[in-house]
Amino acid sequence: MKGSPRDEAVRLVEACRREVAERLQEVDELALANQRRVLEALWAERVTASDLQGSTGYGYGDEGRDKLERVYARVFGAEAALVRPQVVSGxxxxxxxxxxxxxxGDHLVFATGAPYDTLEAVVGLRPAPGSLAEWGVSHTVVPLADGGSVDLDGVRAALTPRTRAVFFQRSRGYSDRRALSVAELEVSFRALRAERADLVLMVDNCYGEFVEDREPTHAGADLVMGSLIKNPGAGIAPTGGYVAGRAEWVARAADQLTAPGLGAEAGPSLGVLRLLYQGLFLxxxxxxxxxxxxxLAARVLECLGLEVSPRWQEPRADLILAARFGDPDRLLAFCQAVQGAAPVDASARLEAAPMAGYEDQVVMAAGTFIQGGSLELSADAPMRPPYIGYLQGGLTFEHVVIALEEIARAYLEGASAAARTAGTTPEPKPANAPGKR
Structure with missing residues (x-):
């Protein structure tokens, strides 16, 4: 006998949880390896309680800040790192x-297709004052090959004598493609090093930190960059970002943050060092x-009839799960269900709206403790065809389980209402539905 949509949703999520149990155990082993790497870096730098205090004003002589950056460099297998609360985003x-x-006069090659939406204005793909294009830096975008791998022949063909850097985006962002693993990036790095030893290999590492047991800098990247309100801040860093890699390029990034001649010497930590250290530890x-x-979400959404990427059995290279809705109303309803399961602002009603840095209107389900903290359970999407929603985060697995129960309940209630209108009876696909790989 069938129960209420809530009862059905709980049963569905529990069945899916049993099905993916082996994969969840693999993630626990990954966490152990990465925790060891972080602890060994903290031990090597001899972090003490006094390092957590921070500085004000110019920030000169902030040993705790400088030590944190050395810890990051060790964790990322890099020569140096810049880790600052003054960096407001990825x-x-x-x-x-x-x-x-x-x-x-330099030339930049994008090796993984068009960059994430908010970088378009930075580069000049969308005209904006102060863009790289306005400063005389040209660029070439090389689409990914079939299957989502880097088109190395295409990248080689795009290189010119003025090419200074090749840029890789590890995560899928808002594009309909898979994330790239560190191993895949390493193949590209080696091929390009053999072609041109002078190239600077840069990686947008957002959403990828600690998803594997290595970072792109371990595999030969010259520079990786990301946000502390994503993976490396563990949901408790209140703001901040990082740049890690070869010391020469990190120093130049520091000059951009402060001023030429000041670089990493200036920049107060403003009382957040404890949270940044603790965030990295967690x-x-x-x-x-x-x-x-x-x-788990991949399997549950698949059982509800959605096309997802990556599927639950597939390896992960970032935290983002894409679900294809094909319809703006269905996409908005999904994001609303995620918002309704949040610990903060669960009663908020979502609407798509313009947002700084994006060309399309964007809907964001983000009932988070840290504004924009997308390591917390959140969902967002540009409102454009084919209407793909992007789910990420969850500070605790238990929260994700409960949220998926709410999402499944909302879906089943909506499907039941539609079925009553059409005179049919909907059934979610069972957790052991044929066709799964």
């Missing part, structure tokens, strides 16, 4: 790296919680 971190490396575990939630 886009800001990317801008620091790009403007640090590139000079007027990041391997918290990212694993979100990663397990993403695997």
């Amino acid at each position: 886009t800001h971190a990317l801008r620091l790296g790009l403007f640090g490396v590139l000079r007027p 990041a391997p575990h918290t990212v694993a919680q979100a990663l397990k939630g993403s695997i």
